Amino acid sequence: EVQLVESGGGLVQPGGSLRLSCAASGFTFSLYWMHWVRQAPGKGLVWVSRINGDGSSTTYADSVKGRFTISRDNAKNTLYLQMNSLRAEDTALYYCARESEMATIYFDYWGQGTLVTASS
Amino acid sequence: SYELTQPPSVSVSPGQTASITCSGDKLGDKYVSWYQQKPGQSPVLVIYEDIYQDKKRPSGIPERFSGSNSGNTATLTISGTQAVDEADYYCQAWVSSTAGVFGTGTKVTVL
Numbered sequence: 001e002v003q004l005v006e007s008g009g010g011l012v013q014p015g016g017s018l019r020l021s022c023a024a025s026g027f028t029f030s031l032y033w034m035h036w037v038r039q040a041p042g043k044g045l046v047w048v049s050r051i052n053g054d055g056s057s058t059t060y061a062d063s064v065k066g067r068f069t070i071s072r073d074n075a076k077n078t079l080y081l082q083m084n085s086l087r088a089e090d091t092a093l094y095y096c097a098r099e100s101e102m103a104t105i106y107f108d109y110w111g112q113g114t115l116v117t118a119s120s
Numbered sequence: 121s122y123e124l125t126q127p128p129s130v131s132v133s134p135g136q137t138a139s140i141t142c143s144g145d146k147l148g149d150k151y152v153s154w155y156q157q158k159p160g161q162s163p164v165l166v167i168y169e170d171i172y173q174d175k176k177r178p179s180g181i182p183e184r185f186s187g188s189n190s191g192n193t194a195t196l197t198i199s200g201t202q203a204v205d206e207a208d209y210y211c212q213a214w215v216s217s218t219a220g221v222f223g224t225g226t227k228v229t230v231l
Contacts, residue, residue, distance in 0.1 A: 102170060104169050
């Protein structure tokens with residue numbers, strides 16, 4: 001059974017940093033592109049970042065480019081999101097999601113999310 | 121930047137058909153997927169496209185869910201809507217080699 005379990009969220013002051021983790025199980029982690037998607041309270045889904053299977057290719061939404069870094073440790077089956085220079089508008093529930101094997105890019109499994117609150 | 125626009129809300133009577141639109145420039149040239157999200161839960165994939173742009177349902181998704189995509193509009197259709205289908209629905213497309221976009225979301229209410 002595919003499982004994605006996020007952790008690392010919490011309360012942080014604006015300008016601070018936080019690292020999110022997503023522990024994967026039930027599939028060969030290194031073979032899949034992985035994504036982070038966020039959802040501000042009461043708002044819609046927003047794509048954040050993407051990384052390929054071996055970690056050599058990454059992509060970011062303009063709103064987080066230069067502040068967030070996506071990475072992965074395939075030996076630990078874990079995806080990360082390092083978030084620096086956090087802003088109030090980064091407050092959201094952060095989901096990790098697995099990209100399908102197909103070339104048409106959709107998300108076939110999602111974690112339960114971890115909440116990040118950037119507030120003083 | 122690329123935008124996908126959905127109606128904020130759709131109301132439907134039980135047993136009737138609900139249609140949720142998703143509009144974007146030349147969306148018919150892109151692969152669109154749809155997600156259902158119930159309160160307090162993670163999104164769930166309900167419709168995706170294969171490389172031939174055939175619309176597919178993941179295992180476990182009822183046959184009453186179907187999709188179409190042409191021109192500037194993709195549509196998620198729920199036939200014979202049930203109370204359990206009440207949720208928020210989001211379309212999604214990969215609009216370039218470097219960016220993913222979700223629609224604005226539609227709240228489906230089964231009256």
